[in-house]
Amino acid sequence: MQSTTGRLVHPDWFIMKIGFTRLLVLFLLFSTAVSADELSVLSEEQRASANYYQHLQSDAYELLATRKEGLSKLIDKEAIESYQRLLRTQFIEALGGFPEKTPLNPHIIKRTELKEYTIENVIFESQPNHHVTGNMYVPHGDGPFPVVVVSSGHSRTAKLADYNQRFGIRMATLGIASFVFDPIGQGERSQVVTPEVEPLFNGTTTEHFLIGTSSILVGRNTATYRIWDAMRAIDYVHTRDDIDTSKIGYTGCSGGGTLTSYIMALDPRVTCAAPACYLTTFRKLIETRGPQDSEQNIFGQIAFGMDHPDYVIMRAPRPTLITSTTGDYFDIKGAWENYRQAKRVYGVLGYPHQVDMVEVEGSHGVKPQSLATIGHWMQRWLLEKDANVAIRDFEDDLQESTVLNCTESGQVLSLKNERSVFDLNAELAKSLAAQRQETNGTLSDEALRTAIRKLAGIRNPSELPAPKMEEVGRIFKDGYHIDKLVLHTDSGIPLPGLTFHPKKPQDGAYVYLTDTGKTGDSEKNGPIEKLMNDNYAVVTIDLRGQGETGRGERDEILGDWKQFYLAYLMGKSLVGPRTEDALATGHFVANYDKPAGERREVHLVGVGQAGIVALHAAAMNPDLFTSVTIKDVPKSWTEIVGSQDLQGQLDSIVHGALRVYDLPDLVRLAGPEKVKFETSAE
Structure with a gap:
């Protein structure tokens, strides 16, 4: 198994990494001693106010x-254009900016002549040695x-x-060329493959989430x-003599509708657009399905x-068709509200x-009527032809992979010197590490703490009020009790x-x-019983x-990703508030039943992604903790950002962390002599 920038990962690693099997075994052992209900703490009234996801919903x-409310200010062209410029700028900043443009080095691998059009298999480099595969549907004629x-x-x-084939065929039969390409994590562009060069995951969104975990760390x-x-696909069609580059349309369904929405907002070269089965409103999305795939959540965009x-609105007044279905999980009421707001502008x-x-x-x-309507929209604005477009199913025109694939193996990762997104992020992380070494070397510890607090969303410990403790029950067990x-x-x-x-507990805890x-x-x-054995x-x-404050839904690879991304949409991490919770707990333990001015020694243990929280807490208030033990946690984000092996890491990452700090910085701020890393025995 290659654990850094290699491409081959054994699937058994996923379970090992997050310790799911271990947790299950421990739960079964534990359940024989104390039932889960027996350890429930909150009253019904408290449960109603404890759900963190619902708090995030309210904030959103x-x-x-x-x-x-601010839309009421968009009353003239000047106000609208100012609004558009500001949002585009903030959008690109939230994406971390874009790479520099490099040569595309396009190649047409083969051509397939059909009755009404020709299909060309195209491959180009959106970044050096990072290939994009696609099919160009070219109408016959001049x-x-x-x-x-x-x-x-x-x-x-x-x-x-x-x-997707039907999109290409429909356009070509109308006299419009079409370029249908593979996004990362799909088609010939899987970023994690088996030794047989097959996609490791059945679901493409799993790849997208892992790519997101890596990408978020570098901003x-x-x-x-x-x-x-x-x-770069638009750049590619600009290189072709058979394309009228003044007339470029863009469309796609679902995740393709997401990308259509982004591109039509950011790239002025898109003459007309038709995003399908995506646009609604965040209010309706959060009320119903909640946050969706990794790329459908832009950092801080709700904020x-x-x-x-x-x-x-960002592309107004260029032609745009919102294509929706009545029963879509991207709520139709939200889609109509979307249309209403845009129509006014x-x-x-x-x-x-x-x-x-x-x-x-x-x-x-995409239903047959949807495809015909999108075809009509493109025909209207690209061909200046307002004629009816008939519904056709094109079932007999669909092609197999042997016709449409651009690589022999069916995956670009088999190409010599190919770089995955993880490789690209690893290169950026290395560059950021060099920048940090130069910048952080001039910062005092307190200045670095301030920068970390600002990024992660952690208040200064001096600003945190002392928590109040409420005792709600006691359970007696053999040799100990649980309060x-x-x-x-x-x-x-x-x-x-x-x-x-x-x-007979000793004073430290x-x-x-x-x-x-x-x-x-x-x-x-x-582990906890062993600590009690030491009194x-x-x-x-x-x-x-977590627990009684959570939704009760955790994916074994991604954790509670909906909770993470709802916070992320508002520019928040989970690490920030959880670090404050850890500091509050440490403060309570240090001062409980002690005379004013005296504190007991507090030892901090963090296991798994909670270990990242513990490390932040110790770094923000090193005087609070006598020792810090971190289990099953990477020692550096820089070392793992280029790895596909990021299962279970999502909860504990901070957007753009590696632009400001890495885990070794937290160790230094906490006091390296008191921090110990351990790996749990299997």
């Missing part, structure tokens, strides 16, 4: 309401032709998927790479006021006819906790943090979003 709704660029949804087969996003590939309708600019919407009966996906407690901080979220008391919250590692003969009291807590 307030921000979205503020944005919507060019130059207008062109529609098509982004794929989340289909594993990407450009081979029937709906980028899965969307950064997908948008850049799309812009800086970029909602779904803004993808349309287009009207102020004097072009209300250049934005439209179609609602087609059915579930998520149930609730810590009340100024967050408004009651934090349920447990104190494991040996019969442990704060023990795990990814499963207050019950983690507390099975019979487990230490051990306090465990549900950090925000």
Whole structure:
């Protein structure tokens, strides 16, 4: 197995990495001693206010309401253009900027002549040795032709998927060329493959999330790479003599609708656009499905006021068709609200006819009527032809991979010297490390702490009020007892906790943090019991979003990714508030039942991604903790950012962290003599 920038990963590693099997075994052992219900702490009333995801929802709704109120100021062209410029600037900043343009080095691998059009298999480099594969559908006859660029949804087969082929065929039969390309993590562009050079994951979004985990650490996003590939696809069609580059359309469904929305907002070369089965409003999305795939969440966009309708508003008054289905999980009511907001802006600019919407009966996906309507829209604006477009199914025109693939193996990672997105992020991380070494060398420890707090969203420990503790029950066991407690901080979220008391505890105590919250590692003969055998009291807590404060939904590879990305959309991390929770717990343990001016020694343990939280807490307030033990945590983010082996890491990452600090910086700030890294025995 290659664990850094290599491409081959054994699937068994996923379970090993997150310790899922181990956690299951421990839970079964633990359940024989103490039931989960027996260790529940919060009252029904407290549970109603404890759900962190619901708190995040409320925060998002307030921000979205503020944005919507601001639309009333868009009363003239000057105000609208200022709004558009500001959002585009903030959008690109949130993406981490774009790479420099380098030679495309395009090649047409082969041509397939068909009755009404020719299919060309095209490959080019969006970045050096980072290849994009696609199919160019060229109508017969004399060019130059207008062109529609098509982004794929989340289909594993990407450009081979029937709906994507139908996009290309439909345009070509109307006399419009079309370029349908594979996005990263799909089609011939899987970023993690087996030794047989096959995609390791069945679901493409898993790759996207892991790419996102790597990208977020360097201040980028899965969307950064997908948008850049799309812009380079437009660059590619500009190189062709048979294309009229003044007439470029863009479309795509689902994830392709997402990318269409981004590109039409950011690239002025897109004459007309038709995003399908994506646009709604964040209010409706959060109320229903919640955040979606990695690239569909731009860092801080809800905080800086970029909602779904803004993808349309940012390109006003250029022609835009919102294509939706009645039963889509991207809520149809939100889609109509999107259209209403955009229509008003287009009207102020004097072009209300250049934005439209179609609602087609059915579930998520491109229906025959949707395809015909998109064809009509492209024909209207690219060919200046307002004729009806007939519904055709093109079933007999669909091609196999042997016709459409651009590589012999079916995967670009088999190409010599090919660089994956993980490789690109690793190169950036290396560059950022050099920059940090130069910059941080001139900073005092307190200045670096301030920079970390600002980025991660952690208040100065001196600003955190002392928590109030509420005792809610006691359970007696053989040789020890468990006290149930609730810590009340100024967050408004009651934090349920447990104190494991040996019969004769010494004065020093442990704060023990795990990814499963207050019950983690507390099975019979487990780590917490061993600490009690040494006569230490051990306090465990549900950090925000864990245990009784969580949604109760954790993906074994990605954790509670919806919770992470809802915070991310507002420019927040989970590390920030959880670090404050850890500091509050440490403060409580240090001062509980002690005379004023005296504190007990507090030893801090963090297991898994909670170890990252523990490390931040120790770095922010090193005087609070006597020792810090970090288990099953990487020693450096820089060392793992180029690895596909990022399962379980999402909860604990901070957007752009490697632009400011890495984990060794936290160790130094905490005091390297007190920090110990361990790996749990399998």
